[in-house]
Amino acid sequence: MKRAIGIDIGGTKIAAGIITENGELQKRTEVKSDPSDREKMFSRVAEAVELLLEDSTLSITDVTGIGVGVPGKVDRDNGIAVFQNNLPWEQFPVARRLREAFGIEKIVIDNDVYTAAFAEWKAAGGNREETFVYVTISTGISCAIIHRGSFFRGAGFAGEIGLIPIFSKKNAPQFERLENAAAGPAIAKKAEELLSVELSTKDVFERYLAGEPEVQSIIEEVTDSLAQGLYTISSLLDPHKIVFGGSVIANNPFLLEIMKEKLKTYQISEQHHVLDQMTITAIKQDNGVIGAGLKVYENI
Numbered sequence: 001m002k003r004a005i006g007i008d009i010g011g012t013k014i015a016a017g018i019i020t021e022n023g024e025l026q027k028r029t030e031v032k033s034d035p036s037d038r039e040k041m042f043s044r045v046a047e048a049v050e051l052l053l054e055d056s057t058l059s060i061t062d063v064t065g066i067g068v069g070v071p072g073k074v075d076r077d078n079g080i081a082v083f084q085n086n087l088p089w090e091q092f093p094v095a096r097r098l099r100e101a102f103g104i105e106k107i108v109i110d111n112d113v114y115t116a117a118f119a120e121w122k123a124a125g126g127n128r129e130e131t132f133v134y135v136t137i138s139t140g141i142s143c144a145i146i147h148r149g150s151f152f153r154g155a156g157f158a159g160e161i162g163l164i165p166i167f168s169k170k171n172a173p174q175f176e177r178l179e180n181a182a183a184g185p186a187i188a189k190k191a192e193e194l195l196s197v198e199l200s201t202k203d204v205f206e207r208y209l210a211g212e213p214e215v216q217s218i219i220e221e222v223t224d225s226l227a228q229g230l231y232t233i234s235s236l237l238d239p240h241k242i243v244f245g246g247s248v249i250a251n252n253p254f255l256l257e258i259m260k261e262k263l264k265t266y267q268i269s270e271q272h273h274v275l276d277q278m279t280i281t282a283i284k285q286d287n288g289v290i291g292a293g294l295k296v297y298e299n300i
Contacts, residue, residue, distance in 0.1 A: 003058065005049060005066045006293025008112060011035050011086030016048040017286070018056055019067075019293025023122055025286055027056045038088045046101050065106030066098055067292035069115035073156060079109050108295045112288050113159065114151060117144035118300070119283055119291030120243045130240035133233055135161070137226070138246030141179045145237060150300050166228040169221070181225040184248050190218045205252050223255060227262035234263065234271050242274060245281040253280050 001020055008015045010033060017028040029052045034040040053060060072084035079095020081087070095107040110118075117134035124132065128149035135143040141162035145152040152158055162179030180186055184201040191197075191204045195214060199207075207215040233239065249255050260275050267275075281287055 002064045002297070003062065004064045004293040004296035005052065006115075006289040006291070006296075007045060007048065007066065007068045008115065008288030008292055009033070009045060009068065009070050009087070010112070011071070011084075014045055014048045015285070015289045016052045017289040017293060018052065018058065018063075019290055019296075021294075021297050023119065023290055023294055025290055027052060028286065028289065029055060033087075035087050038092055041088060042092075042097055045098075049098075049102065060102050060104055063104060065108060065296035066102070066104060067115065067295040068094055068098070068107070068109040069112035069288045069292045070094060070109055071112050074109055074111055076108075076110055079107055081109070106296060108292075108299050110292070110295060110299075111144075113142045114144045115291035115295060116245060116287040117146060117151075117291065118295055119287040120245065120281060121146045122291075122294060123283060123287075124241060124243060127240070131237055133237060133239045133242045135230075135233075135242060135244050136246035137183065137244065137248040139184050141183050141229070141246075143233065145239075146300070161229050161232065164229060164232055166225045169224065178225060178229040182222045182229070187218065187222055187248070190221070191215065194218065201248065202251070209254075219255075219258070223258045224262055226255075226259050227266060230259065230263050231266040234267060234274055238271065239274055239277075241277045241279075243279055243281055245284070245287055247285075250281055250284050256280055 004019050006017050006019045012033055013030055014033055015030045018026040029048055031044055031048045034044050070081045073082040075082050081089040081092040081094050083090055094109050098107050113136055120134045121132050132146040133143055143159045143161050145159060164178050165175040166178050166181055168174050168176050168181060187204050188199055188201045191199045208219050260278060
């Protein structure tokens with residue numbers, strides 16, 4: 001059985017796992033990121049791989065390759081992390097450095113949302129006749145599109161739905177970017193402004209589920225903003241399936257039904273088919289690791 005190493009790199013943590021060809025996660029490890037310096041950050045990535053191998057019966061020579069998911073813009077052909085908001089890796093040669101560190105030739109890198117989307121697409125059956133969309137709602141909001149078995153990448157920045165303007169109905173009506181209206185930090189900020197107390201995003205949802213009336217309006221506003229973003233996807237792509245991931249929705253699955261109800265009010269009847277094909281990830285936080293590993297075997 002072939003095995004690959006998948007690495008999911010973020011600003012706060014680095015996860016690494018051993019992935020089989022059928023997407024089974026056999027081992028997983030996690031270390032804290034150190035974004036204070038580009039070399040310190042790479043050292044943490046190397047440490048994650050070393051810890052993973054130590055915890056398994058494999059050596060690096062037993063591994064087919066290493067797949068890496070990196071935030072921001074990447075140069076997949078040359079294995080370079082081009083630009084990120086949360087890492088000190090501008091123009092960092094990820095693939096070359098991993099080859100030098102571990103002596104393994106096959107290194108595949110991609111944007112972290114794309115690696116997560118790849119895992120979700122495979123888990124959903126990998127249908128090459130459909131249009132599949134993965135949407136992540138977490139610290140940021142983004143999506144990746146797989147159309148007939150290939151990613152739609154545009155000029156390299158496709159899928160950034162967090163940047164699109166949505167209409168905010170709260171207070172003075174205005175337009176703002178979806179990410180600034182509905183991502184995790186935005187939810188916490190709205191609660192702080194409304195309640196004059198510092199709350200985490202988790203606190204906000206706990207208060208919502210407890211029925212606190214002040215918080216209900218925040219979730220109503222957030223889900224309406226998300227529905228507007230989803231309507232953009234529905235109208236432009238008319239996808240067959242949409243899978244949602246990211247901590248905000250994976251930890252609060254009740255949001256899906258609210259978003260579907262609101263999305264339906266924007267759609268015409270010919271667009272309603274996607275409502276029954278909107279689901280929340282079953283892989284959760286492991287989709288980035290699994291997708292990175294799977295791309296060693298099939299790099300679309």
